[in-house]
Amino acid sequence: MGRGYTLLFILVTFLVLVAAVTAQGNRGSSRGGGRRPHVGFYGNRCRNVESIVRSVVQSHVRSNPTNAPGILRMHFHDCFVNGCDGSVLIAGNTTERTAGPNRSLRGFEVIEEAKTRLEAACPRTVSCADILTLAARDSVVLTGGQSWAVPLGRLDGKVSRASDVNLPGPNDPVSKQKQDFAAKTLNTLDLVTLVGGHTIGTAGCGLVRGRFFNFNGTGQPDPTIDPSFVSLIQARCPQNGGTRVKLDSGSVDKFDTSFLRNVRTGRVVLQSDQLLWRDPETRAIIERLLGLRRPFLRFGSEFGNSMVKMSLIGVKTGSDGEIRRVCSAILKV
The missing domain is CATH 1.10.420.10 (Peroxidase, domain 2)
Known part of the structure; x- marks a missing residue:
């Protein structure tokens, strides 16, 4: 009887430890955790992430069709400078937004509105980098293009420097x-x-x-x-x-x-x-x-x-990134 109880206690303890490690791993993956983005990343933690972003983009594109190519271009400019991490969204005197090729970018208010709505629905869960990636897809669809499944799970970058911006040029061979x-x-x-x-x-x-x-x-x-x-x-x-x-x-x-x-x-x-x-x-x-x-x-x-x-170029995971509360500002430590 005593030996059986001991074995049962050991088994229960082992299962509890496994559950704790698994939970910790899942929490890590919600913040990046070294894992690559994948379709369905947010699961039940933010069921409506795609529909919320889509509705915001749709509203802005209907009121101003130039937002569609603007958002698509912004996503390209983000990914080609230090990876798809939303760093192009950061405001400031020397950030990527101030670099010559980025001064004509448009659609920042679209991403901010989507972020505000997602913070209300799923606080501190969805990154600005993921919002921009989804918005680029939705911009294509709203102008008649085909849809595609978007891997999610990026983190927002903590660095944005105008000096890093070196994009392909309009006269490049x-x-x-x-x-x-x-x-x-x-x-x-x-x-x-x-x-x-x-x-x-x-x-x-x-x-x-x-x-x-x-x-x-x-x-x-x-x-x-x-x-x-x-x-x-x-x-x-x-x-x-x-x-x-x-x-x-x-x-x-x-x-x-x-x-x-x-x-x-x-x-x-x-x-x-x-x-x-x-x-x-x-x-x-x-x-x-x-x-x-x-x-x-x-x-x-x-x-x-x-x-x-x-969209998978240079994505930030783990301690290399964060989830901003506001897309235009890096979190203050």
């Missing part, structure tokens, strides 16, 4: 673009597909004016541009005026393959985009995507795959 993407574990298919996101949004006239008026100091437009497109952009971005121009002259507010078709016909505004048609490898990818019977479905599928890959 394809070799430089490939190099930049490879450094982020993204391949050439990812490059072409993600650049295809330019099917929504605009560019500042200052970025394209030289190409349409004085290409490489020649006093003439880039000869690879469709001549009829030259006059169109010159009218919209004259040498002494204009503000912004559509990246996709075919359907700027609709997520489709129009942009890729424009690359093929020499009707895109950024030099880095047009150069994709002159490189044999990137050209072959564009031709393959457009040559299918239903190119939009293949492009949408590839875009979702590449977005997932990009």
Whole structure:
């Protein structure tokens, strides 16, 4: 009898210890815990995370359609600088938001509103980095693109420096673009597909004016541009005026393959985009995507795959990150 009781006591003690270790591990994973993000990360701890973010994004995109490409661009700018950690959201005099390429970003208020609503529903649970990742997906869907499952579980970064911002440029040769993407574990298919996101949004006239008026100091437009497109952009971005121009002259507010078709016909505004048609490898990818019977479905599928890959760049876990209460401010210790 005494021996049986002792064995039972040992067994119960062992099970309690296992349960405690498991619980501690689960708490660790809720804050990152060294685990990679995965679909369904929040589970019962925040059941409505996706629907809350979606409703906020939907409201803002309906009232101002430019928020959709703005949020998509913001996600790209976040992930390409020290990983997808929401550091681009931090406000301050020397943060990433103040760097030249980020001064025209829009949609910060969308992420903040979603964060406020999530803090009310699930306090200190959902990171700003995850909110931005979900909002980027929802922006694509709301403009007609295909949806994809978003892995969640990122933490927010604790560092945001303007000096760290070094993004691909609008005049970069394809070799430089490939190099930049490879450094982020993204391949050439990812490059072409993600650049295809330019099917929504605009560019500042200052970025394209030289190409349409004085290409490489020649006093003439880039000869690879469709001549009829030259006059169109010159009218919209004259040498002494204009503000912004559509990246996709075919359907700027609709997520489709129009942009890729424009690359093929020499009707895109950024030099880095047009150069994709002159490189044999990137050209072959564009031709393959457009040559299918239903190119939009293949492009949408590839875009979702590449977005997932990009969203896993340099994610913060464990003590490297935190969950902010407000997306624009790092927690004070």
